[in-house]
Amino acid sequence: MNEWYWLTCALLAGIAACGWVILRRGFLDGIVALQLAGVLASLGVLSFAEAVDRPPFGDLAIVLALVSVVGSLILARFVERVPGGPGGRGGDDRR
Amino acid sequence: MSVGDAFVYLLIGLGAASLLVACAGLVLARDFFDRLHFSAPATLGTILIVAALWAREGPSLIGWKGVATAAIVIVGSPLVTHALARAARIAERGDWRAGEDETVERAR
Numbered sequence A: 001m002n003e004w005y006w007l008t009c010a011l012l013a014g015i016a017a018c019g020w021v022i023l024r025r026g027f028l029d030g031i032v033a034l035q036l037a038g039v040l041a042s043l044g045v046l047s048f049a050e051a052v053d054r055p056p057f058g059d060l061a062i063v064l065a066l067v068s069v070v071g072s073l074i075l076a077r078f079v080e081r082v083p084g085g086p087g088g089r090g091g092d093d094r095r
Numbered sequence B: 001m002s003v004g005d006a007f008v009y010l011l012i013g014l015g016a017a018s019l020l021v022a023c024a025g026l027v028l029a030r031d032f033f034d035r036l037h038f039s040a041p042a043t044l045g046t047i048l049i050v051a052a053l054w055a056r057e058g059p060s061l062i063g064w065k066g067v068a069t070a071a072i073v074i075v076g077s078p079l080v081t082h083a084l085a086r087a088a089r090i091a092e093r094g095d096w097r098a099g100e101d102e103t104v105e106r107a108r
Helices: A003-024 A027-051 A055-079 B003-028 B032-036 B039-057 B061-093
Strands: none
Touching: A003 A027, A003 B003, A027 A055, A027 B003, A027 B032, A027 B039, A027 B061, A055 B061, B003 B039, B032 B061, B039 B061
16 A cells, blocks of 8 residues: 555545534534535545556546535525524534 | 655645644534634645645646646635635524624724
């Protein structure tokens, strides 16, 4: 295993942490975690492409980063409609 | 191990640490607005990792794809953070601007 494999593994651990927030915290916190997971996933694909020496896989990283940003912006439109915002139903009500 | 390899390892280590700090902050932060702050170390980590990729591969196919990915994250991440904060404030208070019950301290 080279250093890029280790980086991919570290990024997967970070995605697992984001998944924990999505599952255990409120809706709005989950959207923040989803945004961070998108960044981690695109970097993970990029580092995996370098690890296996397959540069065409880098296209997936670009597309994933782009889709993640656009998806989060679309979700932000729905955040405005959450009753009470972070202090209301969108907040951390499962702690 | 050459100096170039050591530099790449350093950039990868700093980048991974920065991203893991962002994840730890996301898990440990108290509320939504605190969590939003942790997209900044993720952007820094992205820059460091793509810098490591560039230092290893130079202006190659994967190098330019890394730069494109970093560019999207550098532009998109603050944009999304701002949009989410604004939307959450509108959901909470009905308007993103400071209300009459809030005091805003201005810089002197």
